[in-house]
Amino acid sequence: QKEVEQNSGPLSVPEGAIASLNCTYSDRGSQSFFWYRQYSGKSPELIMFIYSNGDKEDGRFTAQLNKASQYVSLLIRDSQPSDSATYLCAVISEGGADGLTFGKGTHLIIQP
Amino acid sequence: GAVVSQHPSWVICKSGTSVKIECRSLDFQATTMFWYRQFPKQSLMLMATSNEGSKATYEQGVEKDKFLINHASLTLSTLTVTSAHPEDSSFYICSARRVGYTFGSGTRLTVV
Numbered sequence: 766q767k768e769v770e771q772n773s774g775p776l777s778v779p780e781g782a783i784a785s786l787n788c789t790y791s792d793r794g795s796q797s798f799f800w801y802r803q804y805s806g807k808s809p810e811l812i813m814f815i816y817s818n819g820d821k822e823d824g825r826f827t828a829q830l831n832k833a834s835q836y837v838s839l840l841i842r843d844s845q846p847s848d849s850a851t852y853l854c855a856v857i858s859e860g861g862a863d864g865l866t867f868g869k870g871t872h873l874i875i876q877p
Numbered sequence: 878g879a880v881v882s883q884h885p886s887w888v889i890c891k892s893g894t895s896v897k898i899e900c901r902s903l904d905f906q907a908t909t910m911f912w913y914r915q916f917p918k919q920s921l922m923l924m925a926t927s928n929e930g931s932k933a934t935y936e937q938g939v940e941k942d943k944f945l946i947n948h949a950s951l952t953l954s955t956l957t958v959t960s961a962h963p964e965d966s967s968f969y970i971c972s973a974r975r976v977g978y979t980f981g982s983g984t985r986l987t988v989v
Contacts, residue, residue, distance in 0.1 A: 791900050799977060799978065806968075806985075807982070807983070808883075808980040808981060808982050809970075809980050809981075811977040811978070811979070814977050818883070853920060853921070855978075855988040863923075863926070864911040864913075864923040864926055864972070865911070865921075865923065865972070865978055866923070867920045867921045867922075868919040868920060869919065870920055
């Protein structure tokens with residue numbers, strides 16, 4: 766049984782600060798890791814994905830992956846009120862035939 | 878690129894009737910599409926994997942006779958909720974694999 770764990774929050778961060786979102790996964794066969802943002806009532810939007818250990822940066826977002834610890838994180842720099850949303854961590858096994866397994870998401874609130 | 882169109886966006890139906898939801902990949906061919914369901918304040922749960930030209934693969938606990946999936950072309954998958962009941966009320970979202978996994982806009986189903 767594949768499991769993806771996230772702290773549900775809410776995580777409250779002042780505007781302009783760094784928001785740190787964490788995710789752990791149980792399946793060591795997981796190969797690809799995704800971060801999605803979901804606004805209330807909307808479908809998920811892909812923020813970024815990561816395959817290799819280490820950091821991957823895209824604008825204000827940095828994904829970090831540590832396969833040995835089965836841990837993936839997302840950092841949001843210079844947080845903006847528009848970043849307030851639920852952030853979903855998702856993983857997939859090699860080949861991608863099974864679809865994504867999602868965590869329950871972390872509700873992030875950026876305080877103006 | 879990588880646009881997935883889903884409709885209807887919302888639908889209200891009477892208990893016992895059937896509802897069809899369409900998912901189209903607009904600018905790419907998708908041999909595989911995924912159907913998810915999301916209940917309020919819950920994460921996305923994979924229901925089934927839709928395969929073009931063959932039978933869908935259902936996740937454990939999903940009734941294949943209730944949730945009929947047809948993937949007749951490389952750009953269209955449909956999900957039909959048969960004999961819908963109030964407990965089927967949920968947010969249904971399709972996805973196709975491109976760079977990352979692109980999601981449709983979702984369908985809010987309310988069964989009354």
